[in-house]
Amino acid sequence: MTHTVVGLFDSKTEAQAAMRDLAAAGFAKESMDFSNRRFDETTGSAATTNTTTGTGTGVAGFFNSLFGDNSPEARNYTNAASDTEAILTVQTDSDERARQIADIMDRNGAIDVDERNNQYQANYAQSSGSATQNNVATENRTAAAGGTKIPIIEEDLQIGKRAVETGGVRVRSRVIEKPIEESVRLREEHVVVNRHPVNRAVTDADMSNFNEGDIEITERAEQAVISKQARVVEEVEVGKQVSEREQVVSDTVKRTDVEVEEIDTDTGTRRATNSQG
Numbered sequence: 235m236t237h238t239v240v241g242l243f244d245s246k247t248e249a250q251a252a253m254r255d256l257a258a259a260g261f262a263k264e265s266m267d268f269s270n271r272r273f274d275e276t277t278g279s280a281a282t283t284n285t286t287t288g289t290g291t292g293v294a295g296f297f298n299s300l301f302g303d304n305s306p307e308a309r310n311y312t313n314a315a316s317d318t319e320a321i322l323t324v325q326t327d328s329d330e331r332a333r334q335i336a337d338i339m340d341r342n343g344a345i346d347v348d349e350r351n352n353q354y355q356a357n358y359a360q361s362s363g364s365a366t367q368n369n370v371a372t373e374n375r376t377a378a379a380g381g382t383k384i385p386i387i388e389e390d391l392q393i394g395k396r397a398v399e400t401g402g403v404r405v406r407s408r409v410i411e412k413p414i415e416e417s418v419r420l421r422e423e424h425v426v427v428n429r430h431p432v433n434r435a436v437t438d439a440d441m442s443n444f445n446e447g448d449i450e451i452t453e454r455a456e457q458a459v460i461s462k463q464a465r466v467v468e469e470v471e472v473g474k475q476v477s478e479r480e481q482v483v484s485d486t487v488k489r490t491d492v493e494v495e496e497i498d499t500d501t502g503t504r505r506a507t508n509s510q511g
Contacts, residue, residue, distance in 0.1 A: 236327055236330070238300060238325055239322050239326065239339070240338035241321070241322045241323075242315055242318045242323065242347065243318060243319060243343055243344055244319055245343065246270045246319050248343035249321075250268070252322055252341075253266055253268060256338055259334065261326070262342060265324055267322070283289065293321075294308070297315070298310050313350075314347045314351060318345065340399065358401040378506065384490075384492055386490070388489035389487035390488065393483055403445045405472050418458050420455070422454075450478040
């Protein structure tokens, strides 16, 4: 996929420096198109080295073909190009190479088209405001034929409110562990075998036990068993308390103060009165 990277320069020297850096970066000169658009005072003619991005309607046609007819991008580039000295276009076949070309152009002074158009719009709005003020002044001068009108302008103080952050509380909960020791009494059984020498006559009970057999006695012992039970021991409640306060706001406002002087042509004295509107 072919990518076209366009750079607008206020100086042809910057554009030529960008071409040298592009060539040093490995871009072929055949992929570059350079147009010098301003009037050349030495030759008395407009120096244009590339007809693809020539002057006049050719520039608009080029950007319309590049971005789409009457697209915002085409209009922005056309407006910005009308006040630049040089246009440099480079063809490449990858996004990565296109970004490399754009970086080289930026380093050599290529203008920001969006920023330039924002400046144009701001200047246009300012000039429109000046034209409106001139129209008002013209109307005032026209009205002077039948009488001069002096507007009395007064500012009103308007007080609003806005919410701002003044602080706060961050509540963080975490689980901690602590060692606990408890004592518990445990019972253990131990088998004890004692042999006692005796010397007596055999009884019938002894004779009944006079045979082979096994006797098992089991030892038992208690072990500590640990279990845990969670209980709620405290609650932390976080909320807001709202209060109101009165604040006195001080500022200044402006108004037009018109001073009327009455001229006495006979005596040459003047009587002044101050009109507060």
